Amino acid sequence: MDQRLIFDVAHFLAGGLVLISFLLLYQDRMFGLLNMFALHAFVLSLSVSWQAFVQNAPHLYITAAIALVLKAIIIPILLRRVVIRLDIHREIEAVGGIGLTMLFGIGLVALSMVVMLHVTVGADRLAREDLALALSVVLLGFLMMVTRRNAVSQVIGFMSLENGLILAAAGAKGMPLVVEMSVAFSVLVAFLVIGIFLFRIRERFDTVDMHALDRFRGEHL
């Protein structure tokens, strides 16, 4: 297979993942956010299956399938039901300036490129590119968790961060399947725990806005 085509497709898919992370940052409606997250997971599973195909590593297909079924189908459906039950789907989130967040995001992408391209000088070109883009997806996930106040979108930020980790793991050759499986299931467990917490927060404060916690602790009176 043509070496250039392999690289181009991998770059296209990983770059698309970074772009969808930006779209996640840009969304201000709940259902739009959930749909974008499903798309994020879908592109991730495409990217991982391309890596499986390129590296001739069939166990990566299982990772891709887990990403597709769990994160692109089951978790968005569950989150949608949570959103409907909490009745926050009409809520347009107050994010502190989308433009500023976007600029921060661009800065983070630039940072991850600078760091990763310096750290991985001797490595394989495909792995280098994948690692740099995966680090940007992780950082953008962090940024999303920082800039959002609504607990549900923080969960989505966390999940998209984890997608970046899977991308990095798929790019590195010889990652054993056990690691990926355990990461995937720990995310599912984390999702369940966070879901329970969401309902607890809601019961206690009648909102899922994280500012309520600050008020409760007496930080912003």
Added chain:
Amino acid sequence: MALIVAIATQGIQMMLVLALAPLLTGFVRKVKARLLMRQGPPLLQPYRDLLRLVRKEVVLADNSSWLFRTAPYLIFAATWVAASLVPTFATGLMFSWSADLIAITALLGSARFFLALAGMDIGTSFGGIGSSREATFATLAEPAMMMMVFSVALIAGSTQLSTFSSFMVSPDVGLRVSLALALVALIIVAIAENARIPVDNPATHLELTMVHEAMVLEYSGRHLAVIELAAHLKLLLYASLIACLFIPWGLAKPGATAGDLAIGGATYFSKLAALGLLLGIFETAIAKMRVFRVAEFLGIALMLGLLATLLLFVSRSL
């Protein structure tokens, strides 16, 4: 002899853009009218409008300065030069050494500068508000355009349009996410710069939203005709820029025969028709956005341009 042919081809290019520009506008209007189940004005209506305006008397405000009278010609000249630098049916034309994306952006920028000055010259509130809005949008649209230019230039290793379009048809291009991002950024900038629907609607006189129309509200007669023609040319310029950068197939190579030139012309026509059709469909499908949201819309273009440039640093070429 070769020199004469080169000059002639370049001349044809300049006349072609001038002659086609109102037709493209008319075509987009026709598409929009047909999509709304209306008959729409005939395709040649923009030419008739221009002719009628040229015959009319010029009405000038008492306090207008020389700037107000010269600005239309300056705007038109800058836009025409920029539009004729973009390769339409052939690459490697006589002036193609100067067909530099940065030069074209600068020409459009100076045209915009004079338009904003002319808007403020009379001293009415509409002109002022239009100029102020135009300047606000320009602060986002121009960096977005420049980032698009940089990412495209980094890919091809040149800011020259002819070089880039011949690079695009070579097999070196491959599949690049940066190019897709740059294309979307360019489309957003083109929509904003041409005062098309989600940003501005030149067909209405609604003071809450108008931008371009507010600046040219005081113009009449031949001045208005020249400004309208410049606006048509700008739409054609962006359409041919998209066609030349991202769908360059069919362009005649330097030193092409008459047959190649004919093929280039035919493909250019079909590209323009396709882009005009897409623009018409897009404009009927979407609603006008609030003026305050335009900054966000253009911010996306800037973000995409930046991202395209950044992603290049992990791509194959660098």
